[in-house]
Amino acid sequence: MSVQLGLPQLREGGAPGSGSQPLPVERPDGIPARRPADAPAGLADRYGRRATDMRLSLTDKCNLRCTYCMPAEGLEWLAKQAVMTGEEIVRIVGIGVNLLGVRELRLTGGEPLVRADLVDIIGALRQAHPELPISMTTNGVGLDRKAAALKAAGLTRINVSLDSLHEETFTKLTRRPFLDRVLAGVDAAWAAGLGPVKLNAVLMRGINDTESPSLLAWALERGYELRFIEQMPLDADHGWTRRNMITAAEIRELLSEEFVLSPDPRARDGAPAERFEVRRRTGSGSSGDSGGSAESAGADSHGPVLGTVGIIASVTEPFCSDCRRTRITAEGKIMSCLFSREEFDLLGLLRQGAGDEELAERWQDAMWLKPKAHGMDHVGLDAPDFVQPDRSMSAIGG
Ligand SMILES: Nc1nc2c(ncn2[C@@H]2O[C@H](COP(=O)(O)OP(=O)(O)OP(=O)(O)O)[C@@H](O)[C@H]2O)c(=O)[nH]1
Ligand SMILES: C[S@@+](CC[C@H](N)C(=O)[O-])C[C@H]1O[C@@H](n2cnc3c(N)ncnc32)[C@H](O)[C@@H]1O
Numbered sequence: 001m002s003v004q005l006g007l008p009q010l011r012e013g014g015a016p017g018s019g020s021q022p023l024p025v026e027r028p029d030g031i032p033a034r035r036p037a038d039a040p041a042g043l044a045d046r047y048g049r050r051a052t053d054m055r056l057s058l059t060d061k062c063n064l065r066c067t068y069c070m071p072a073e074g075l076e077w078l079a080k081q082a083v084m085t086g087e088e089i090v091r092i093v094g095i096g097v098n099l100l101g102v103r104e105l106r107l108t109g110g111e112p113l114v115r116a117d118l119v120d121i122i123g124a125l126r127q128a129h130p131e132l133p134i135s136m137t138t139n140g141v142g143l144d145r146k147a148a149a150l151k152a153a154g155l156t157r158i159n160v161s162l163d164s165l166h167e168e169t170f171t172k173l174t175r176r177p178f179l180d181r182v183l184a185g186v187d188a189a190w191a192a193g194l195g196p197v198k199l200n201a202v203l204m205r206g207i208n209d210t211e212s213p214s215l216l217a218w219a220l221e222r223g224y225e226l227r228f229i230e231q232m233p234l235d236a237d238h239g240w241t242r243r244n245m246i247t248a249a250e251i252r253e254l255l256s257e258e259f260v261l262s263p264d265p266r267a268r269d270g271a272p273a274e275r276f277e278v279r280r281r282t283g284s285g286s287s288g289d290s291g292g293s294a295e296s297a298g299a300d301s302h303g304p305v306l307g308t309v310g311i312i313a314s315v316t317e318p319f320c321s322d323c324r325r326t327r328i329t330a331e332g333k334i335m336s337c338l339f340s341r342e343e344f345d346l347l348g349l350l351r352q353g354a355g356d357e358e359l360a361e362r363w364q365d366a367m368w369l370k371p372k373a374h375g376m377d378h379v380g381l382d383a384p385d386f387v388q389p390d391r392s393m394s395a396i397g398g
């Protein structure tokens with residue numbers, strides 16, 4: 001079970017703040033539950049990082065059942081009243097932006113498009129924060145009908161998950177026959193001006209791994225930025241194994257059959273994706289000579305840059321030391337790390353009548369306790385002491 005962090009016990013009907021019990025000074029492991037008074041401003045943590053990128057889950061529901069995320073059946077949805085309303089979302093985002101230094105917002109889920117009030121929520125967020133970059137990660141089902149409205153409401157850009165261009169493979173991975181609908185959604189997002197359109201593909205051994213070069217060729221032709229993602233242990237079925245996952249080194253090797261990758265000179269800026277410039281492999285057509293690492297390709301030897309590709313290597317090349325993310329789940333819980341086993345019930349406190357300042361302080365306290373990496377004090381999703389969160393990726397907000 002996840003631990004609920006530091007929610008003060010309020011007197012019945014009483015206002016928070018003066019009426020609340022003080023938070024425990026120390027947790028059993030000796031870490032103070034409140035951040036020290038001289039801690040840096042904003043959403044700082046004990047490891048010198050500061051979260052400025054907020055990822056907010058709009059719902060735990062989804063219309064696909066990707067094998068690396070959800071079970072085929074049997075996952076219960078949150079009760080409607082447990083999920084943040086549009087107004088609550090706007091208030092929480094406002095606290096993050098106005099009081100805590102949040103500079104970017106990502107809407108995710110579950111599947112954000114299944115929320116009937118999605119366009120209204122985006123419109124209200126945009127009205128409150130005219131300059132805030134607001135992006136969304138979606139599976140793309142139904143996006144063809146909503147892309148223009150999302151753009152008009154103020155969405156800045158979009159990422160769409162697309163693991164395969166083969167109907168059979170897509171259906172096997174997502175357990176739903178919706179490839180055509182996703183492709184229509186990707187095109188509509190581009191046409192609506194929601195670019196740069198980024199595509200996410202989780203590679204699964206023996207299913208879509210060998211398709212990676214053709215998926216990249218397809219994306220490059222259309223001007224989409226494809227990112228390959230290492231599968232993480234966040235599936236409801238707990239089927240992940242380190243041995244069976246496709247690593248970043250393998251991804252580079254697979255792509256080297258057709259392409260030459262060289263490091264993108266732009267700064268990474270804490271992004272999960274390491275970006276590479278892509279050129280088509282010319283000459284002998286030899287494959288596999290990159291040894292799993294990016295080559296320094298001369299423009300003449302391999303032709304012009306066709307675009308970029310990203311590799312998100314959360315498992316084998318983690319980027320936790322520069323993590324700038326804070327997460328809010330659909331039921332308004334703060335998760336300081338994707339793999340946190342401790343959550344802080346911000347929505348509960350809000351519904352008890354807490355003011356913005358108090359909510360901001362509690363958010364800071366929760367982030368102060370952010371683990372160093374992978375929910376622990378060290379990296380290692382395959383480490384013996386790693387414990388997979390109770391929630392699947394869909395319920396956390398990926
Ligand atoms: N380990 C880890 N992986 C993350 C985290 N955030 C995102 N990811 C992974 O990165 C993938 C892509 O995330 P997206 O929501 O598409 O966006 P992004 O790559 O963070 O951001 P942009 O490139 O700015 O669009 C997710 O599917 C996760 O697999 C994180 O905080 N920790
Ligand atoms: C949880 S989904 C939520 C948004 C939307 N439903 C979608 O699929 O884009 C966000 C991202 O998490 C990724 N994801 C889900 N489970 C994952 C896992 N076990 N390992 C790595 N990435 C995962 C998906 O591929 C997707 O790109």
Ligand code: SF4
Pocket residue numbers: 062063064065066069070109110111139161393394
């Ligand atoms: S990855 Fe996204 S689309 Fe797939 S099951 Fe999870 S939440 Fe749904």
Ligand code: SF4
Pocket residue numbers: 318319320321323324325336337338339371372373374375
């Ligand atoms: S695993 Fe945790 S610390 Fe590492 S990048 Fe993801 S959210 Fe940040």
